[in-house]
Amino acid sequence: MRFSSRVGSTRLNRIAEAEAAARSRGIKLGTVNDSNPTRHGLAPKEVPGVYTAEPRGPLSARRQLAEFLTKRNLEETSGGRNPLASVDPDRLYLLSSTSEAYTWLFKLMCDPGDIVLGPKPGYPLIESIGGLENVVTLEYQLGFDGSWFIDVAWLRALLESPEGHKVRAIVLINPNNPTGSYVKPDEREALVALCREHGVAIIADEVFFDYSLEPFTGNRRLAGEPGALVFALDGFSKLLAAPHAKVGWIEVSGPDDLVAEAQRRLDIIADDYLPFSDIIATRMPELLAAVPVQLERVRQRTRTNLKCLHAMLDEDTAGLVSVLRVEGGWNVLLRFPSVVDENALVLRLVRDFNLTGQPGYYFDMTENGYLAVSLLPEPEVFERNIRAVLAAVSKEIEA
Structure with a gap:
């Protein structure tokens, strides 16, 4: 294993060697250059210790x-x-x-x-x-x-x-x-x-x-x-x-x-x-x-929204949008026909729905046709966002 040469000389100077030797013998060294004000009664009452x-x-x-x-x-x-x-x-x-x-x-x-x-x-x-x-x-x-x-x-x-x-x-x-x-x-x-x-x-x-x-x-x-x-x-x-x-x-x-x-x-x-x-x-x-309460709170939100997303995509008669399997996290990747330009889709969301988003190329996806979507919004907001994406994809196909 090679570590960087930027950090950590392998050799101690003579003073550091003497200090280490004293510590190994159980000696606690004082110092004439202690510049820690909290050890000299100068800490403010707002920050004790x-x-x-x-x-x-x-x-x-x-x-x-x-x-x-x-x-x-x-x-x-x-x-x-x-x-x-x-x-x-x-x-x-x-x-x-x-x-x-x-x-x-x-x-x-x-x-x-x-x-x-x-x-x-x-x-x-x-x-x-x-x-x-x-x-x-x-x-x-x-x-x-x-x-x-x-x-x-x-x-x-x-x-x-x-x-x-x-x-x-x-x-x-x-x-x-x-x-x-x-x-x-x-x-x-x-x-x-x-x-x-x-x-x-x-x-x-x-x-x-x-x-x-x-x-x-x-x-x-x-x-x-x-x-x-x-x-x-x-x-x-x-x-x-x-x-x-x-x-x-x-x-x-x-x-x-x-x-x-x-x-x-x-x-x-x-x-x-x-x-x-x-x-x-x-x-x-x-x-x-x-932590346990917060973990459960976020899990419930993300799992509820993911279930909603699957239901909305199943019910969408146009069938233009799918979701890639997501094993964990807060986000999902939506897939739409590659004939729809990712920039054009997000610009339509801005123009027609007062929304924006992160296209797949932001994350260096190798192909066109992806949009990252967060599972964190409140359910009604999440559902509105997905409906906007579905409508925007349909409009881009028709354009």
């Missing part, structure tokens, strides 16, 4: 999160027993968002010009962040044959090619957005083995994992996977259906030696940014307690 500057996030908050994740893992495991279900708080990093997590991990794994693989169709965030980090993002295509699948053979050929050594990480979005496809068990097994063989890290974005719709059996989180170096991303933005709840986390797993080296370097990045506020940490218990 002593700031401990823990790079991974306050330990109390990580322990609370680890307890929540462990309980969730056990509930998801048949029989309630799983030796891999326990989450170690020392392998968690708290930060403001999964977007920030991507930037940290690109810094950790990639020198400028190295490659990160991301799925297409997919949300364009990875390319945007990659550009900001001077990282090359290369797409791997998801295919559709009644359900979406990953072309593992293509990925293997790429990693075995002359350019393969530049690939430092692969992003697996589980389930993907907007296709709603989970990583299937056979894909997972093959990809973990492939990444372990070629020294490639897995960045598993699992923010939509809990929102299953029409899943196949056997799908599992990549969080906690021991077979390769895995950085699993999640956060309150989706768990609480609250994008303004800016709390995300990284869970690191894999072979112990790789995890230790990755965390040594990731700690440096975390210490440079220190993004997680102690003020937010005090709210962790109530935010975690709110």
Whole structure:
């Protein structure tokens, strides 16, 4: 496994060596340059307490999160027993968002010009962040044959090619957005083995994992996977259906030696940014307690609207629009005749129905004729939106 040269010298200077030796003997060192005002009685009453500057996030908050994740893992495991279900708080990093997590991990794994693989169709965030980090993002295509699948053979050929050594990480979005496809068990097994063989890290974005719709059996989180170096991303933005709840986390797993080296370097990045506020940490218990109710609330909404969508399409006599199977998430892809230009359809929605939308090419669909639709609106609004789409497609066919 090759980490970036941007982070983490392998050699300590003499002072750092002496400090480490003292700590190993149980000596707690004072310092003549302590510039933390909270340790000198200067904190305001509005922000009490002593700031401990823990790079991974306050330990109390990580322990609370680890307890929540462990309980969730056990509930998801048949029989309630799983030796891999326990989450170690020392392998968690708290930060403001999964977007920030991507930037940290690109810094950790990639020198400028190295490659990160991301799925297409997919949300364009990875390319945007990659550009900001001077990282090359290369797409791997998801295919559709009644359900979406990953072309593992293509990925293997790429990693075995002359350019393969530049690939430092692969992003697996589980389930993907907007296709709603989970990583299937056979894909997972093959990809973990492939990444372990070629020294490639897995960045598993699992923010939509809990929102299953029409899943196949056997799908599992990549969080906690021991077979390769895995950085699993999640956060309150989706768990609480609250994008303004800016709390995300990284869970690191894999072979112990790789995890230790990755965390040594990731700690440096975390210490440079220190993004997680102690003020937010005090709210962790109530935010975690709110997750089950919010999950169920959103599940009911998305499943109700998906059922409504199927009924409306079945009843539509024109039969011009279909919906691709969606295994999980908040969005679906509608399919309409490719003779209808995607831009023209959205422009008609704007002009005739005061609506707009995201055509398939926004997500790099390889063919014309797709529209992404959210399952989150209130049922009456959702039904009105779908009726507008059906009418707009019919008008474009007639035009």
